[in-house]
Amino acid sequence: MNALRNGCPVPPHRIGRKANTKRWIAVAAITAAIAAGCGPPGPEAKEQARNRWTEARAKVLCGVGMQHLKTGQLQRAQNKAIEALALQEDYLEARILLAKVCIEQGHYEVAIRELDAALKQRPDLAEIHYLLGVAQEKGGLLQAALRSYRRAHAMDTSNPSGILAATEVLVTMGRLREAQLYLDSYLHLAGSEPGMYELAGRVALMQEDYEQAARFYQQASDLEPRNVRYREALGRAQYHMGSYAAALEALDELKRVRDYAIPAWVHTITGDCQMALNRPYEARDAYYIASELSPSSPGVWANLAKAALALQDTPRAILTARQALNLDAGYLDALLVLGYALLREGQIPRAVGVLQGAVAQHPNNGTVKCLLGRAYAAQGNGAEAARCYAAALRAEPDNALARELVNGDRAADGTKRE
Numbered sequence: 001m002n003a004l005r006n007g008c009p010v011p012p013h014r015i016g017r018k019a020n021t022k023r024w025i026a027v028a029a030i031t032a033a034i035a036a037g038c039g040p041p042g043p044e045a046k047e048q049a050r051n052r053w054t055e056a057r058a059k060v061l062c063g064v065g066m067q068h069l070k071t072g073q074l075q076r077a078q079n080k081a082i083e084a085l086a087l088q089e090d091y092l093e094a095r096i097l098l099a100k101v102c103i104e105q106g107h108y109e110v111a112i113r114e115l116d117a118a119l120k121q122r123p124d125l126a127e128i129h130y131l132l133g134v135a136q137e138k139g140g141l142l143q144a145a146l147r148s149y150r151r152a153h154a155m156d157t158s159n160p161s162g163i164l165a166a167t168e169v170l171v172t173m174g175r176l177r178e179a180q181l182y183l184d185s186y187l188h189l190a191g192s193e194p195g196m197y198e199l200a201g202r203v204a205l206m207q208e209d210y211e212q213a214a215r216f217y218q219q220a221s222d223l224e225p226r227n228v229r230y231r232e233a234l235g236r237a238q239y240h241m242g243s244y245a246a247a248l249e250a251l252d253e254l255k256r257v258r259d260y261a262i263p264a265w266v267h268t269i270t271g272d273c274q275m276a277l278n279r280p281y282e283a284r285d286a287y288y289i290a291s292e293l294s295p296s297s298p299g300v301w302a303n304l305a306k307a308a309l310a311l312q313d314t315p316r317a318i319l320t321a322r323q324a325l326n327l328d329a330g331y332l333d334a335l336l337v338l339g340y341a342l343l344r345e346g347q348i349p350r351a352v353g354v355l356q357g358a359v360a361q362h363p364n365n366g367t368v369k370c371l372l373g374r375a376y377a378a379q380g381n382g383a384e385a386a387r388c389y390a391a392a393l394r395a396e397p398d399n400a401l402a403r404e405l406v407n408g409d410r411a412a413d414g415t416k417r418e
Contacts, residue, residue, distance in 0.1 A: 054087040054088050055088060055091070057084075057087055058084040058085075058087045058088045058091045058093075058094060059084075059093070061080045061081075061083050061084040061087070061094070062080065062081065062084050062091070062093045062094050062097055064080050065077045065078075065079075065080030065081050065084070065094075065097050065101075066097060068080060069097065069100060069101060069104070074101050074104055074105055077097065077101045078098065078101045078102075078105075080097070081094045081095075081097040081098035081101060082098065084097075085098065090121060092118060092121050092122060095114050095115075095117060095118045095121075096114075096115075096118055096127070096128065096131065098114050099111045099114040099115045099118070099131055099135065100131065102114065102135075103131070103134055103135050103138065106138075108135045108136075108138050108139030109139065111131075111135040112132065112135045112136060112139065115128055115131055115132040115135060116132070119132070124155060125155070126151075126152045126153075126155035126156035126159065126162070127152075129148050129149075129151040129152035129155065129162075130148070130149065130152035130161060130162055130165070132148045133145045133146075133147075133148030133149040133152060133162075133165055133166075133169075134165070136148055137165070137168075137169055137172075142169050142172060142173055145165075145169050146166055146169045146170070146173075149162045149163075149165040149166035149169065150162065150166055152165075153166070157189075160186070160189065160190070160193050160195070160196055163182075163183065163186045163189075163196070164195055164196065164199055166182065167179050167182055167183045167199055167203070168199070170182060171202075171203060171206070176203060176206055176207050177207070179203050180200075180203050180204065180207065183196070183199060183200050183203060184200070187200060192223055193223075194219075194220040194221075194223040194224040194227070194230065195220075197216045197217070197219040197220035197223070198216070198217065198220040198229075198230055198233070200216040201213045201214075201215075201216030201217040201220060201233060201234075201237065202233070204216060204237075205233070205236070205237055205240075208240075210237050210238075210240040210241035211241050213233075213237040213240075213241075214234060214237040214238050214241055214243070214246075217230055217233045217234035217237055218234055220233075220234075221234050226257075228254055228257055228260055231250055231251075231253060231254055231257075232251075232254065232266065234250045235247045235248075235250035235251040235254075235266070235269065236269065238250060239269050239272065239273060242276075244273040244276045244277050245273075245277065247269065247273050248270065248273045248274070248277075251266055251269065251270055251273075252270075254266060263293070264289075264290045264293035264294035264297070264300065265290075267286045267287070267289045267290035267293065268286070268287065268290045268299070268300065268303060270286040271283040271284075271285075271286035271287040271290065271303055271307070272303075274286060275306065275307065275310065280307050280310035280311050281311070283303075283307045283310070284304065284307035284308070284311065287300065287303045287304045287307055288304065290303070291304060296327060297327070298324040298325070298327040298328040298331040298334060299324070299331070299333070300324075301320050301321070301323040301324035301327070301334065302320075302321065302324040302331060302333040302334040302337060303333075304320040305317045305318075305320040305321040305324065305334065305337040305338070305341070306333070306337055308320060309337060309340065309341060309344075314341045314344050314345050315345075317337055317338075317341040318338060318341045318342065318345070321334045321335075321337045321338035321341065322334075322338065325338065330361045330362075332358070332361075332362055332365065332368065335354060335355070335357070335358035335361070335362075335368065336358070336367065336368060336371060338354050339351050339354045339355040339358060339368075339371050339372075339375065340371060342354060343371075343374065343375055343378060348375060348378050348379050349379075351375045351378075352372070352375045352376065352379060355368060355371055355372040355375050356372065358371075358372070359372055363395075364395050364396075365395065365396075366392035366393070366395045366396030366399035366401075367392070367396075367399065367401060369388045369389070369391050369392035369395065370388065370389060370392045370399070370401050370405055372388050373385040373386070373387075373388030373389045373392070373405060374405075376388060386406075389405040389406045390406060392405070392406075393406050
């Protein structure tokens, strides 16, 4: 004990015992290592290591390729996908990346081929079926695309993309009723997905079911209030269903959206709503803005002419109607406004000339025939007026104005004309 306290060395016989113990530990460690396979690598181990390296390298290449795809560098993305496939022929992510690039490049047949190969590896992957549908749709294979989209949704019911895409294909094929029924069967899954309501509204609008369209667009707009396209569509649907005040409210909200450039058609519909609500001054202002935004549109100038007529400003109505006809000599609304304005101004021969030309260009339109009849009547040519009224009623049996004029003509002379 005293020797230990004074720093004396360990006795020689104990040193030898300690060294032997270390040698045995070393031998045991080597034996264990050999048993665990830590010896020199064999061919199988080398092959496994090589596969791990190529897989890791292919994964890195795909990651870089995806970044190129996101930034629109398609050729670079394609090169990375090809490099990855050269390392591992069956690397699924690389094949999917290559298909995506081919779709963006418009090489749909190549994309379909790559995706068919990918499906042999993973037939249960919804993304592959969906991408195959995209390539088929863009390549014009609509029926095949429809099947692919439906399979994609069947494999991933939480994702509505397959439903939306399948509906779009049905619309493209002109199967509107089927598209509506198909989408309606899944609307209970829409939840907070505004895109489904928007598409439902669009299909309804195409079928002229304006009330239904307005309801769907309202739901889409409520879910995504900042989406101006939903608000535009809502206003359009409400206008077509005759809810002019509601349409104005929806379209007015667009004017408060920051950095939103209001298109000419919004001002045009605003003017139409104001005219329907008997507000010609407001209508004129809206049409004027539309004319500044779209000065080459004959419809814009014809609308301005209508507003001028409603405001009893016949000289301006004549001027703007002629402006519309300078852009399109056969524009019916402008011909009607011009003929009526000339009649109101007492320029009867000119009115007859304009309306005769209008009838020649639009022989099946009952309203223009009625207006020509009035011009003849103002000229004192009752027989020609009566013939115009009767012709108008034959062209359009449901034309209320023609029926009223024919009945009035019969009452005036007490005769019955066919």
